[in-house]
Amino acid sequence: MGTMARGRMQLLLSLLFISAIAVGCSAKDNQSARSNQAADNKPGSGVEAASGAAEDNVRLRMMESLTNPQRTGILKQLIAQFEQENPAIHVELISPPFDQADATIETMLATKQDLDVIEIREINVADYVNKHYVEPLDAYTAGWQDYATVQQIPLTVGSVNGKLYFLANGLYERQLYYRKDWFEKANISPPSTWEELYEAAVKLTDPAHNQYGFAFRGAKGSNGTFDAMIRTYNGQEINLTDGAFLTSGATIYSTQQAEEALTLYKNLYKDASPQESVYWGFEEHVKSFTSGQTAMLLQDSDVIQTLQSSMKPGTWATVPMPKGPSGKSLITVGAAGWGIPSASDHKAEAWKLIAFLSSPENNIKFGKAYGLVPIHTTAAADPFFTIGPYKTLIDMTNDPDTYLYYQTPIKYPGNNEWSKVSTALEQEMLLGKATVQQTLANWDAYWKEQQRLMQGK
Structure with missing residues (x-):
């Protein structure tokens, strides 16, 4: 199959997947929180950057990009824990086939379809920013208590023109x-x-x-x-x-x-x-x-x-x-992580989910389960990463002069x-x-x- 034919086929498969997503999905809840509203949440999560109170029973639609069964299973476990701690928020995780995922996400962003949290990669973040598809996260991270332990490299990878657009869920080094x-x-x-x-x-x-x-x-x-x-x-x-x-x-x-x-x-x-x-x-x-x-x-x-x-x-x-x-x-480093679409009506709740997934505890848990380098400096004190095959990666990160x-x-x-x-x-x-x-x-x-x-x- 030629390059153009493969491109058309990939686009067709993406459109078919999007159509399947749309079937049976209800319209957005117009009573749910808008982008200038914040969810009830624990101090230090960063959503204090927004004002107002969140409505009950918010549904977040979340789409991953680097899909595979093992990784999706880990995400579902973390999401279940989040929902248990936040019973007013339900998360729908959408997992397109890996080879269609990025095209599917971009098509849905371009048509302003219902998405609240998306997985962004270092290879497409600049394109998403240039097309105004995604929201800067700086206002949220400014009030996030765990921001202090995020390494500089994931912040650099997730930024365009000095603004942070995705928070990496791990580093591929x-x-x-x-x-x-x-x-x-x-x-x-x-x-x-x-x-x-x-x-x-x-x-x-x-x-x-x-x-x-x-x-x-x-x-x-x-x-x-x-x-x-x-x-x-x-x-x-x-x-x-x-x-x-x-x-x-x-x-x-x-x-x-x-x-x-x-x-x-x-x-x-x-x-x-x-x-x-x-x-x-x-x-x-x-x-x-x-x-x-x-x-x-x-x-x-x-x-x-x-x-x-x-x-x-x-x-x-x-x-x-x-x-x-x-x-x-x-x-x-390669990286993928969580960002918020500009068209989302639930930005405060979306950030709450991102902050939960990105906490040192959950980010390190995700890294151990899937084999990624965590984004927090606290991982350097964990024997899992300081002994054995991960130690080399930590050593390189800690020797920026070489x-x-x-x-x-x-x-x-x-x-x-x-x-x-x-x-x-x-x-x-x-x-x-x-x-x-x-x-x-x-x-x-x-x-x-x-x-x-x-x-x-």
């Missing part, structure tokens, strides 16, 4: 997972740099026994690796507030350091990865690690539970993201297409149809055009 038993048998230390990673991967590769050093991912999502390498090799020259560009204004793909990084990336595939991995996505490259085919895996923290359930204890461990020649590593956090270029119109565009060009390079230099030139041209579009030239 990347680290290196490695086969501890393989490394010990080969008497190799776990790598701390990209060059060391390549050298270790080559040493651990034995094609005759279907054993390879690296769980390569050449298909969808591959830019998570080659972009990380290119940024890290550019080091402190990166514009940390605009991650596709250097402080000079040039793109990150225009430098000699970018050529060194992409050459190493190509060699990592050629010398230490299964040849078919040029076509691997998320599931394939994770499975190659859990099945014992590959020795190293770069992934977010949500794979930890998969590894724990499918691998023997003591056979694997984690280390921080590799550093580049400058001794720095450029890192970012692990430099950058913001992804979400404000550019072509950012959402970057993964698809860059992967197609990357695969051509890996298959010998383009050189490293030609690939970088194409990527450089892409982002120069994005820059031109933003500047209106």
Whole structure:
């Protein structure tokens, strides 16, 4: 199926899902609280920012984006607890299929349908703000007693132009997972740099026994690796507030350091990865690690539970993201979280639900159950996150001088297409149809055009 056909099919499925949601749903309760009204609630929840009293029997419609059965079950448990503590508020959780969720949410926002709490992602928050779909949360967080322990990174990820539009429910941070038993048998230390990673991967590769050093991912999502390498090799020259560009204004793909990084990336595939991995996505490259085919895996923290359930204890461990020649590593985080649609008639009650879900107790509970890094600094004192595979993530967060956090270029119109565009060009390079230099030139041209579009030239 072609790209346009897939797009039309996705839109059709989203519209059908929206129609199904609408069937049987009653009209909004016109007596329920408006956006300038606040629910009766405990001191410190932040809804004191609004005035007035909430009406009884409010129905909140909440839609998640990163849907899967395990995660939905965790949310339902937390919502049931919220409803028990707030009997006048009923929450209807809507869980679209994952591959339709974002399109469904955007369509409902565009048509001002009945939604009160939505899951927003770092990849679409700027677009939602530009289209005036979502409400700033700053007036609510100003009176929220738990705001003081929220880390800076989730606040940065959820903000656009200095205003907070979603409160993350957890952070998707990347680290290196490695086969501890393989490394010990080969008497190799776990790598701390990209060059060391390549050298270790080559040493651990034995094609005759279907054993390879690296769980390569050449298909969808591959830019998570080659972009990380290119940024890290550019080091402190990166514009940390605009991650596709250097402080000079040039793109990150225009430098000699970018050529060194992409050459190493190509060699990592050629010398230490299964040849078919040029076509691997998320599931394939994770499975190659859990099945014992590959020795190293770069992934977010949500794979930890998969590894724990499918691998023997003591056979694997984690280390921080590799550093580049400058001794720095450029890192970012993925995040999704809760926001309030501008068209909601129940903003105060919606915030009350968000504050409940985002409390240190419930946010940490959600993180433990689903394998995410919590947003509160108090998680650093919890043994669950200070011992074992999560410790590496906390260590990186606590060392901002070495692990430099950058913001992804979400404000550019072509950012959402970057993964698809860059992967197609990357695969051509890996298959010998383009050189490293030609690939970088194409990527450089892409982002120069994005820059031109933003500047209106």
